[in-house]
Each structure stands twice: as structure tokens, then as C-alpha cells.
Amino acid sequence: MHELSVALAILEMADREVGKNPVRRVRELTLEVGVFSGIDVEALEFALTMTFRNTIFEEARVRIIPREGKGSCSQCGNDFPMAEIWTRCPVCNSPAQRIIRGEELRFLSLEVED
Amino acid sequence: MCETCGCGEPSETHTIAVEQDILYENNTAAQKNRRLFGEKNILALNLVSSPGSGKTTILERTIGALKGEIPIHVIDGDQEGTLDADRIKKLGVGITQINTRSGCHLDAMMIATVLEKADLPDHSLLLIENVGNLVCPAMFDLGESSRVLIMSVTEGEDKPVKYPYMFRTSQLCLVNKTDLLPYLDYNMDLALENMMKVNPRIEYFLVSAKSMEGMDAWLEWLRQEISKLG
Numbered sequence: 001m002h003e004l005s006v007a008l009a010i011l012e013m014a015d016r017e018v019g020k021n022p023v024r025r026v027r028e029l030t031l032e033v034g035v036f037s038g039i040d041v042e043a044l045e046f047a048l049t050m051t052f053r054n055t056i057f058e059e060a061r062v063r064i065i066p067r068e069g070k071g072s073c074s075q076c077g078n079d080f081p082m083a084e085i086w087t088r089c090p091v092c093n094s095p096a097q098r099i100i101r102g103e104e105l106r107f108l109s110l111e112v113e114d
Numbered sequence: 115m116c117e118t119c120g121c122g123e124p125s126e127t128h129t130i131a132v133e134q135d136i137l138y139e140n141n142t143a144a145q146k147n148r149r150l151f152g153e154k155n156i157l158a159l160n161l162v163s164s165p166g167s168g169k170t171t172i173l174e175r176t177i178g179a180l181k182g183e184i185p186i187h188v189i190d191g192d193q194e195g196t197l198d199a200d201r202i203k204k205l206g207v208g209i210t211q212i213n214t215r216s217g218c219h220l221d222a223m224m225i226a227t228v229l230e231k232a233d234l235p236d237h238s239l240l241l242i243e244n245v246g247n248l249v250c251p252a253m254f255d256l257g258e259s260s261r262v263l264i265m266s267v268t269e270g271e272d273k274p275v276k277y278p279y280m281f282r283t284s285q286l287c288l289v290n291k292t293d294l295l296p297y298l299d300y301n302m303d304l305a306l307e308n309m310m311k312v313n314p315r316i317e318y319f320l321v322s323a324k325s326m327e328g329m330d331a332w333l334e335w336l337r338q339e340i341s342k343l344g
Contacts, residue, residue, distance in 0.1 A: 002250035004220055009136050017130050031136070038253045038279045085278045086311045095314045105137060107260060110130040 003040060006105070007047035013107050014057055021112065026060040028111040034067040034104035036085055041066070069102030145224035147257025150229060151240070155343040157336075158240040160258035162280060164273070165246030167266040168290045170198045171323040172206045172332075173241055177205045179333050184340055185238040189228055191220040191245045198243060208232065219250035222257055237335055237343055239336075248277035251252040259339070267298060271305035281312040285317075288332060331339040 014029060033039050041064055052058050069082035073089035074096040080089060082102065088095050135141065163169050177186055177251070187208035188201045197209040203217045210228045212220060220242065234240060242258065244251045263284035265273055268291055274281040281287070287309060295302070302320075309316060321328035 002253055005219070005221070005250075008138055009139060012139075013132060013134060015135070017132055021130060024125065031260065036279070038249075084276075086281060095311065105133045105135065107134050107136050109132055111127060112130060113127050114126045 003043040003047040007051040009028040010107060011051050018111055020114050021111045025113040026057050028063055030063045030108040032065045032104045032108050034102040035069050036099055036102040037105040039105060054076045067102055067104045071097035072098050072100045073097050138307050140222045143226050144255035147222055147225050155237045156234055156240050157339050157343055158258045160242045160244055160256050160261045161243045162251050163264035164248050164269055167264045168323050169264050170201055175323050175329060177207055178206050188232050189242045207243055214223040214245055218245060218247050219340060220244050221254045225256045248280045252279040252283055260285040263287045264290050267294055267300045271301050271308060274308040277314045281282045281309055286317045288316060290323055291322045292320050293325045
């Protein structure tokens, strides 16, 4: 349940941002979560609900933008979509690939009312 | 109009761009640990596995073999208790126990705290026994030189495809408890095929910490890594 640690990190970051600005209400938090980030989105949403309880973020909507997987073949240089972490290059069938998209776990923005 | 209470105060909505990695704090602490390991020529290994894979026995055997060659410190992560740390303490090496309580993994900040207090000697080996869990520790870089995964043959052949992130982020795998193979229907070829499918770059050794079979290859790997230190 590392999603709880992640939720706590999000709260800390959000708190820091809100502390810098006069904020009356937080409407929305936007996160970017890749399919290979190791995060279970439902577990994260649940952990955030718990973590945000009794804070300024309690009523805020959490918007999670999913990112699909994309790899770059280390053999032939082809970029290709990855459904699984072990998806091979469709051009040369090499298993050696670098993940270039899908590992994102980022806090993008906050929508607030001042 | 203010939407919160209808007080008539004008209210403006705006967006604050954060654009930051959520594990930023952990990753920054990990980089700091890594720098310190580099400066002090410390080989730091993060040992990860399921519970019951034989991590502590592998540690005991490894320490027994290398104790006379290099100073060793162990960091032992468990949710509760000091059972593993008590076993290591008997071997006469430095040991720090971290109880993560409700946490399911060690993080880089916990390691940084230990490093501040323990003041490890230059040119030494740090063995970090992570919490037995193939999910959560995968996400948390501790600043280690290498991540060593222990998979025992009693766990079945499908672990790599069920927990791909851990296998993907490890540099070496010790396939442990090979002394039990005659009693199991374990398909080693399938297990290794699954592992290479998830991480074609991973190195592996087949070992039995109990009978010591195959442990020489692991110890040799360690000695090689130690020889690369300044």
C-alpha cells in the first residue's frame, strides 16, 4: 500500500503550494499517472480521500490523467506503444527497450479560488 | 460571486502549475545518498524479495564469507520487531534496525538518517535488507549501487510477470533455495524465461544459502563490485 506514502507526498506538495498563495478554496488537483508507474489508481484515489480528510483539499476533485506506455527499441531505434512492460519491438522483435512514456507520476497543477 | 458561501465577494479561479515528480523528495534524498556512497567508496546494495525468500540467511552467509575482507554494515527494514537484526548482530557487524510500522517499504530519507548517525567507514559494504514485499519497495530508490532481488524456488515460476516492476528495476537476481528443487515441480527454464521477458538485462545466479551451492558466484560478483570501488 505504497499509495498511502504517495498520497502523503502529494498532500505535502499541495500544502506547500497553497501556503505560498492566498487560497480560499481548492477546486481541483491534477495528477499524471503512467500505466507503468507502479501505482494502482483506485488505491491512490482511496488513499487521497483519507489523506485529504479535514484539510483544505477535502472537497477538491482529483483529476488523474493516465499515460499510456511507449518504448524506444535499443536495437533499431523504433518508438512503439507498449501494452505490457514486456512488449517487444514490433519491427525487429527485440526485447531490449527503454520505456519513454508510462512511468510518469507527477503532480501537474492545482485549481484554486482566491 | 463567491461559490463557497454566497457572500457576494468576488472570487477568482486560477491554476497553480506544480509540474513536479511526486517522488521528488525521495529521489532527491536518494541522489544525496548515492553521492555520499560514491565519495566514501561504499558499495550499497538494496536487497528486496517476498517475505520468506531467505534474505536473512543469504545475508548471514555473505557476511560470514566477507567479514574479514571489508567492513560491513547492515540496515534491516521490517514492519515490527528485531528478529532479523538479532540474527545479524551475532555475526559481529554493524547493524541498524528500522521498523517501518505501518509502512511497507524503506525510503531514501530513512537511509539518510541512518547514514548521519552510523558514520560508515570509507571503503565498506552496506547491505540494506528491505521490507519483504515485491510491490512497494520497487518504487523507492534508496541511492543504492545495485538492487539485488532474491526469488526462492518455493514461490513458483510466475513471480517476475506478477511483480514486473521489482524485476525490472533490479540488476541482479539470486534464485534461492535450489536445494529444494528435487522436492518441487519447479520449472527453472520457465522462471528464467519470465525473468528475462520482464528484464532482459538482469543478471542471475542459482544459489542455495543453506547448502552454499552456487554462493561462490554471488560472492565473486560482490568481490568484483568491491574491486571497482576507489
